[in-house]
Amino acid sequence: NLYPMTGQELRLNKIDALLGPGINIHRHPLNGRNFEYFSEDPFLASNIAASHIKGVQSKKIGTSLKHFAANNQENRRMSVSEEIDERTLNEIYLAAFEGAVRDAKPYTLMCSYNRINGTYSSENKRLLTDILRNKWGFEGLVMSDWGAVNQRPKGVAAGLDLEMPSSGGVNDAKIVEAVKKGTLSEEDVNLCCERVLTMVDNYYSGRDENAVWDKDADHALAVEIAAQSMVLLKNDDRILPLSKKSKVAFIGKFAAEPRFQGGGSSHINAFKVSDALSAAEKYADISYAQGYVTEDDKIDTALINEAVELAQNSDVAVVFAGLTDLFESEGFDRSHMGMPECQNELIRRVAAVQPNTVVVLHNGSPVEMPWIENVKGILETYLGGQGVGEAVCEILFGKVNPSGKLAETFPKKLSDNPSYLSFPGEGDYVRYSEGIFVGYRYYDFKEMDVLFPFGYGLSYTTFAYSDLKLYAKNITDKDTLTVSVTVRNTGHVAGREVVQLYVRDVESSVIRPVKELKGFEKIELAPGESKVIVFNLDRRAFAFYSDKTHDWFVESGDFEIMIGGSSRDIKLSQMIHVESSDRFPFVCTPNTTMGDIFKLKNGHKYLEKFVKDFADNLDTESDNEVLGAATKLMMEAQLRDNPLRVMVSFSDGNITHEDVEEICKKINAELCGKLDN
Numbered sequence: 001n002l003y004p005m006t007g008q009e010l011r012l013n014k015i016d017a018l019l020g021p022g023i024n025i026h027r028h029p030l031n032g033r034n035f036e037y038f039s040e041d042p043f044l045a046s047n048i049a050a051s052h053i054k055g056v057q058s059k060k061i062g063t064s065l066k067h068f069a070a071n072n073q074e075n076r077r078m079s080v081s082e083e084i085d086e087r088t089l090n091e092i093y094l095a096a097f098e099g100a101v102r103d104a105k106p107y108t109l110m111c112s113y114n115r116i117n118g119t120y121s122s123e124n125k126r127l128l129t130d131i132l133r134n135k136w137g138f139e140g141l142v143m144s145d146w147g148a149v150n151q152r153p154k155g156v157a158a159g160l161d162l163e164m165p166s167s168g169g170v171n172d173a174k175i176v177e178a179v180k181k182g183t184l185s186e187e188d189v190n191l192c193c194e195r196v197l198t199m200v201d202n203y204y205s206g207r208d209e210n211a212v213w214d215k216d217a218d219h220a221l222a223v224e225i226a227a228q229s230m231v232l233l234k235n236d237d238r239i240l241p242l243s244k245k246s247k248v249a250f251i252g253k254f255a256a257e258p259r260f261q262g263g264g265s266s267h268i269n270a271f272k273v274s275d276a277l278s279a280a281e282k283y284a285d286i287s288y289a290q291g292y293v294t295e296d297d298k299i300d301t302a303l304i305n306e307a308v309e310l311a312q313n314s315d316v317a318v319v320f321a322g323l324t325d326l327f328e329s330e331g332f333d334r335s336h337m338g339m340p341e342c343q344n345e346l347i348r349r350v351a352a353v354q355p356n357t358v359v360v361l362h363n364g365s366p367v368e369m370p371w372i373e374n375v376k377g378i379l380e381t382y383l384g385g386q387g388v389g390e391a392v393c394e395i396l397f398g399k400v401n402p403s404g405k406l407a408e409t410f411p412k413k414l415s416d417n418p419s420y421l422s423f424p425g426e427g428d429y430v431r432y433s434e435g436i437f438v439g440y441r442y443y444d445f446k447e448m449d450v451l452f453p454f455g456y457g458l459s460y461t462t463f464a465y466s467d468l469k470l471y472a473k474n475i476t477d478k479d480t481l482t483v484s485v486t487v488r489n490t491g492h493v494a495g496r497e498v499v500q501l502y503v504r505d506v507e508s509s510v511i512r513p514v515k516e517l518k519g520f521e522k523i524e525l526a527p528g529e530s531k532v533i534v535f536n537l538d539r540r541a542f543a544f545y546s547d548k549t550h551d552w553f554v555e556s557g558d559f560e561i562m563i564g565g566s567s568r569d570i571k572l573s574q575m576i577h578v579e580s581s582d583r584f585p586f587v588c589t590p591n592t593t594m595g596d597i598f599k600l601k602n603g604h605k606y607l608e609k610f611v612k613d614f615a616d617n618l619d620t621e622s623d624n625e626v627l628g629a630a631t632k633l634m635m636e637a638q639l640r641d642n643p644l645r646v647m648v649s650f651s652d653g654n655i656t657h658e659d660v661e662e663i664c665k666k667i668n669a670e671l672c673g674k675l676d677n
Contacts, residue, residue, distance in 0.1 A: 002225050003055020005218055010061045012213040016203035017062035017108060019265075021052045023096045024071045024112075026365070026408045027438055028423040030334040032074040035262040035364020035383055039407035040439030040454065042092055043517050046099030053104035060206025062107030062199070065100055067145055068121060068132070069093055071112035074333045075424035078147065081115035083431045087510075089116070091436050091545040094131070101136045107199065108141045111160060113148045115428075120150040128159035141195040146265075153178035157185070161192040215271055223274070223387030227394045228496065231404035232458040233378040239358060240377050241398030241460060242316055244284045250277050251307045251350060252291045252320035252343070252360075259294075259322060259362040260388045264330025274389035276320065276360070276396075283397040287314065294324045297340040304346050311354040318396065319347050319375075322362030333424060337368045337414040347371045360392055366410040369451065380406075398460065403496035403522070405457040405566065409439050412451045418442035440567045441513035455500050455517070455566035461491030461527070465499075465571035468563055477554040477580040481537040485563045485572065489525035496524045499533050502567065503541050504560040506575075512544055515562060515570075537561075542578050554580040588667040590660050594647075595640035597667065606667055610647050610655060611639070 010018055022033070026040040038045040053063045070082040070093045084093065100106065111121040111128065121127060122144050132138045143162040149155055152163060152171035156178075163171055178184035232240070242248060256277045261267060280286045289307040293300060311317035321343040328334055338344070351357040351374040358377035361367070362384070372378070379402070384391055394400040411417055418434040425431065437445060440454035464487070471482040487499055501519035505512050519535040539554050546553035556579050564570035588597065594610065597603045604611075642650075644660045 001221055003052050004058050005055075005221055007056035007059030007061040008211065009213060009218065010056070011059050011206075011208055012211050014207070015061070016206070017064055017199075018056055019064045019110065020066065021049045021063065022066050023049045023100065024067055024069075025093055025096065025438060027072040027432075028417060028419045029337050029366045029411070029414065030423065031072055031365070032328060032333045033071075033262075033264070033330050034408075035328060036266050036330075038096075040409065041407070041517050042095035043099070044407055044520070045096040046103075047520075049096065049100040050104040053100060053106045057104075057107065060202075060208070062203065064108040064110045064143065065097060065106040066110035067112035068097055068109055068142075069112060069127060070116055070121075071114055071145075073424045073430065074331055076428060078113045079115070079428050080425060081118050081429050083117060083429055085432070085435065086547040086550070087545045088432055088435045092438055095545075097132075098136055101132070101138050105138075106140060107202065108143055109138065110143050110145055111148060113145050120148075122148045122150055122160050123154035123158045125158040133159060141199045153184045156192055157188050161195045219272065219274075219387060222385050223390045223394070226381070226384040226387050226391035227400040227402075229382070229404045230384065230391065230395055230402055231380040231382075231406055231456075232395070232402040232460075233380050233452055233456075234372070234376070235458050235460075236376040239316070239356060240379070240396060242284065242318075242358075242396050244397060246284060246315040247313075248280070248284050248286050249307075249310045249314035249317045249354075250280065250286055250288050250320065251311060251317055252346065253294055254320035254322060254360075254362050255288060255318075256290070257294075258320070258388050259324065259383065260385055261383050262329065262364050263325045266330065270386035273386045276389040276392045279390040279393040280396075283393055291319070291346045292321075292340070292342040294326075296326070297342055299342045299345050304349055307346060308349050308353055311350045311357070314354065316356045316358065317350050317354040318358045318360060319343075319350055320360045320362065321347060323364065323367065328364055334365070337366065337411075339363070339367050344370060347375065351375050358396070360396075362388075366408060366451075368413060372451070380404075398493075401460045401493055401495040403457070403459060403498070405455050405498045405500075406452055407454070409443055409454045409567075410451040411443070412449060416443075416448060416450070437513065441516070444514050444567055450568075453566050453568035455498070455564075456568070457498070457566075459491075459495045459497065461489055461493050461495035463495070463497045463525070463565070464488045464490045465563060465565075467532075468561075468572040468574055470561060470574050470576055472576065474577045474579065477539045477542065477578060477582060481541075481561075481576060483519075483535040483537060483561055483563075484532050486530055486532050487523060487525070488530040489527055492527050494524065494526045496522055497565070498522045500564055500566065501535050501537075502562040502564070502570070503537070504562060505542070505544075505555070506558040506560060508544070508555055508557070510544060510546075515567060517567070546584070548584050549582070553582050553584075554578060555582070556580045586671060588644075588664040590645040590657070590664065591643045592664070593641055593643055597644075598640070600667070600671065606663055609659075610644070610651075610663075 022036045023045045024037045026034050038048045056063050128142055141161045142159055144164050146164050149163045152174050179186050256275050258275050260273055277288055287310055289310045290303050291307040348371050357375045359375050360379045362381055364383050381388055395402050418437050422431050422433045443450050467486040469484045475481050487497060499521050502515035503518045504515045518541040521533045523531050542559055543552040543554045559576050559578055560573050561576055562570045562573040597607055647655050648657055
């Protein structure tokens with residue numbers, strides 16, 4: 001309901017295009033704009049973005065999917081070159097855009113400021129035309145981010161239609177000059193003009209002068225959505241929900257003046273903002289202490305002492321804390337993953353005198369929690385919008401059962417992050433040395449302890465998973481696999497659960513994550529109620545991006561289908577065998593290893609003479625005496641890993657370079673350049 005509401009509000013404000021959604025990946029916790037983006041996982045980001053686009057555009061209002069691509073830091077964002085290998089770029093950073101473009105067809109797309117492997121996004125033909133339009137089928141308009149144009153004629157040739165903001169005619173003159181000189185085709189200019197005019201026509205035809213805006217109804221919906229999105233991170237001794245008979249202390253400035261949105265170009269003016277302190281009046285006897293200031297990060301001893309005394313004389317203390325605009329905003333990256341020290345000190349002091357302490361967090365990205373063992377409850381609200389105060393109270397006092405799940409991993413400390421050593425880079429270059437291992441893909445592969453895992457979130461009720469069914473034991477890469485699972489509410493209150501499906505490739509020729517999210521569904525269940533959730537998995541659910549085929553590739557083999565409540569809470573799993581028609585290109589040369597040839601169908605027949613001569617020239621028993629007991633293993637490894645040309649040196653003259661060339665010709669002729677998997 002959020003996104004159609006957004007479209008309707010835009011229409012009523014005579015705004016024809018929303019400059020969003022932003023779906024850049026949470027590569028690093030310190031990115032200053034993480035609060036605008038959805039997730040560390042491209043599948044999740046893509047699906048949320050598609051819903052966003054469809055909802056807004058259902059009201060004839062355009063969207064602008066952004067920032068295309070790899071805009072994953074604010075530091076030197078207008079000049080930095082993101083150095084990313086082909087597989088990582090496509091599998092992690094382009095995949096979110098691809099799914100949203102194919103599924104939701106946004107009216108426009110916004111290119112990013114940065115360079116990718118040396119080329120500015122605004123003049124990257126491979127990105128804007130070859131991939132976006134020719135491969136994914138995008139038919140809309142591409143605009144620049146504000147000030148992202150480097151050389152306007154190159155941008156036109158690459159597929160950049162609209163420069164934002166206007167250069168006052170300066171760059172238009174460069175386009176005319178380039179056409180006259182013959183360095184820019186008039187056809188490319190005409191295409192840009194056609195796309196701009198089509199956009200204008202679509203916007204005029206979509207306007208509704210008689211539309212009605214019920215602000216209070218939209219505010220009520222904002223409260224409902226915020227409450228469903230908040231994540232309960234900790235609830236020891238079932239401290240939550242709070243009893244309405246308790247004497248509750250609300251501590252922290254954010255209780256009275258919540259941080260409900262991020263800073264920068266995403267900032268909006270809400271017609272009203274609810275705060276928890278006011279909203280709680282109808283639930284319980286609430287007292288309040290400010291605890292800290294937000295203008296700077298200075299510990300105010302008087303404010304803390306006041307808060308400690310209040311907490312000591314209450315049944316429960318709820319501390320409202322998080323990141324201020326000084327810590328997190330567009331335009332700069334965070335310098336550390338900590339919260340303001342004045343807030344950390346406040347929480348420590350309050351928890352020392354009040355065992356029943358709950359922390360409510362307002363932040364757009366993960367934070368370290370040095371006090372986590374000393375508090376009983378933690379509610380993550382993120383930046384909850386104008387209804388955040390009411391939504392928080394609905395959860396704190398049990399009117400709403402929390403059901404949000406983390407779209408990112410919370411590491412224990414900043415240095416645990418996979419991109420820690422390379423963020424934000426050196427000068428104008430940042431190397432994505434972690435490759436595809438972003439977020440939970442890294443932490444789960446390394447079996448590393450985290451503060452809270454991807455997909456995690458608690459509830460006031462409990463759920464049982466059962467009856468996992470795969471509707472086939474063997475499929476091809478052309479088939480769709482149907483998966484179903486039953487989930488039952490085993491608690492005493494109604495609740496919502498996000499059921500998550502992960503896929504693991506059991507054995508692969510390339511390094512792959514131990515699991516990847518490939519499906520999720522949110523369901524609502526009354527106490528004792530059960531529902532069957534159905535997922536459909538196509539070939540993409542089993543594929544990785546290959547830099548050999550320059551496309552998505554499925555290998556034949558076994559895959560594990562896993563169902564759970566988070567990436568670290570797998571409840572059920574079953575195996576499926578996939579038989580793929582995909583083949584790697586294969587060309588045999590004298591530098592091809594014998595092990596690679598053994599992998600070919602009937603590969604051993606090509607190397608019978610090579611293997612025999614190699615074995616005949618080995619005296620394993622005598623070599624063992626000289627080289628040690630591992631000689632046989634060493635020789636087997638040598639046979640597997642040696643290039644064909646090396647056999648000339650180990651055949652005592654029985655194999656020549658001409659023999660090696662002949663074997664290569666035979667293999668290439670018979671296999672027609674295809675590797676059997």
